[in-house]
Amino acid sequence: MHLTLEAQRRCKSYLLPGSIAIDATAGNGLDTLFLAEGVGPDGMVYAVDIQSEAIERTRAKVLQAGFADRVECIQADHGLLGSLIPNEHFGKVVCAMLNLGYLPHSDKSIVTQATTTIQALEAIEKMLASRSILSILAYVGHPSGRQESLEVQRWVDRRNIDSDQVGDQADYLVERLVDETNPSSPILWLLRKS
């Protein structure tokens, strides 16, 4: 199973014309393009990456596809997402994607880290609309990846509580996809908010 494509497949139905989405790790821009296509000309995608190279690659793809008007490319640490997205879009984001790790064919020392990943997730949680999806794809094969995956798992577990319990956190339906036969398989979490 190709988890990057699987993540897109599961997010697709949430992207309605005119909706708002976030790619918190823009990288090569593939998820950004997917989101931009889904939200249509009246929608908006915030594409964030810490690396200028990633933002340049993403911007080039967006321009080539004719999606420049609906994508804002932001070079920043996604740990700061809460201050990067306009307040009026809080509670209106229908889809947020994080494809963690490093930029393929680039500097492998620039890699997502547990602390800022969790900060990004905390910020995104405040931005999600009713009927929205959060997709997190993590890799355990690089040095800090296992720790990051464990912390994401703990963060997700705190939200994956019984639906008969009270409180906001009961709003998520959590799905976890992994190749159990492969100890270094990436892990995909999908959190659907009702």
Ligand SMILES: C[S@@+](CC[C@H](N)C(=O)[O-])C[C@H]1O[C@@H](n2cnc3c(N)ncnc32)[C@H](O)[C@@H]1O
């Ligand atoms: C696996 S790539 C993303 C692939 C991308 N979603 C795509 O479709 O091509 C991971 C990206 O996370 C970025 N990244 C690492 N740490 C980050 C941080 N703290 N804030 C934002 N982006 C970060 C890297 O620069 C890299 O481009």
